[in-house]
Amino acid sequence: xxxxxxxxxxxxxxxxxxxxxxxxxxxxxxxxxxxVGYTAKRLNDPTLSSQTPYLILSKxxxxxxxxxxxxxxxxxxxxxxGLPTVDLGHGLTGTIDAGAGQRYLTWKxxxxxxxxxxxxxxxxxxxxxxxxxxxxxxxxYLPAPDDRGTGTFEVSVGDGQRPQVLTWMRGNVVYTMxxxxxxxxxxxxxVLSSVSR
Numbered sequence: 001x002x003x004x005x006x007x008x009x010x011x012x013x014x015x016x017x018x019x020x021x022x023x024x025x026x027x028x029x030x031x032x033x034x035x036v037g038y039t040a041k042r043l044n045d046p047t048l049s050s051q052t053p054y055l056i057l058s059k060x061x062x063x064x065x066x067x068x069x070x071x072x073x074x075x076x077x078x079x080x081x082g083l084p085t086v087d088l089g090h091g092l093t094g095t096i097d098a099g100a101g102q103r104y105l106t107w108k109x110x111x112x113x114x115x116x117x118x119x120x121x122x123x124x125x126x127x128x129x130x131x132x133x134x135x136x137x138x139x140x141y142l143p144a145p146d147d148r149g150t151g152t153f154e155v156s157v158g159d160g161q162r163p164q165v166l167t168w169m170r171g172n173v174v175y176t177m178x179x180x181x182x183x184x185x186x187x188x189x190x191v192l193s194s195v196s197r
Contacts, residue, residue, distance in 0.1 A: 022048040028061040056178045065147070068169045074113055074148045080106060086127055088134045096126070105130045109137060111145045112168075118155040129155050146170050 018040035023032040035051035062068040083095040086105065094107035101121030107114055107130065114133065118124035133153065142149065149168030164179040 020048050029059060031058040054180050058176045060174050062172045065172045068172045068174050069147055071174050072148050072150055072167050088131050090134055090138060092134055094130055112142055112149045114151040116153045124155045126155060143168050
C-alpha cells in the first residue's frame with residue numbers, strides 16, 4: 001500500500017488477548033480495523049471480520065485540498081457567538097449550545113475543533129468530559145492537521161457504537177479515527193500520539 005500512516009502503539013493492553021489487524025483498500029484510500037482476540041491471527045485473516053474492532057483508522061484521498069476541507073464538518077466562530085461560555089482550563093474557553101434535551105460543548109485548540117455531546121434529558125453534563133480531554137491534550141498531542149481537524153466525543157453511549165471520532169486533513173487527504181465505547185478515546189491517546197508525527 002505504499003507509505004501508510006499507521007499508529008505505532010495499540011492503545012490497549014493485550015495481556016488477555018492478541019492484537020489483530022485487518023484492512024481494505026489501497027494507498028489512496030484504506031480502512032484499518034484493530035481488534036483484540038483470544039488467538040493471534042495473521043494480517044487480514046478472513047475470520048477477523050467477525051471480531052468487533054475497538055479502533056478504526058481510515059484514509060480517503062480527494063481530488064484537491066479544497067475538496068478534502070469540505071469533507072470535514074467545521075464551524076466558524078460566528079456559529080457560537082452569543083452562546084454561554086465555560087472555562088475548560090489551560091487558557092481554553094468552550095461554548096455550550098443546548099436544546100431539545102441535548103448539550104454540545106465546543107472549543108478550539110489550534111486547527112482542531114472539539115465537541116463533547118451530552119444528553120441533558122438524561123442528566124448528563126459535557127463539562128467534566130471536556131475538561132478531562134483538555135487536560136489529557138496537555139500530555140498527548142493530536143495529529144497536526146494542515147488546515148482543520150474535528151473531534152466529537154460522547155459522554156455516554158450504548159455498546160457497539162463508535163462515538164469517539166477524530167477527523168483531520170493533510171493536503172488532499174482526510175484521516176478518520178474512530179473508537180468504540182468499550183475503549184474510550186482517552187485510552188487510545190497513545191495511538192494518537194504515535195500517528196501525530
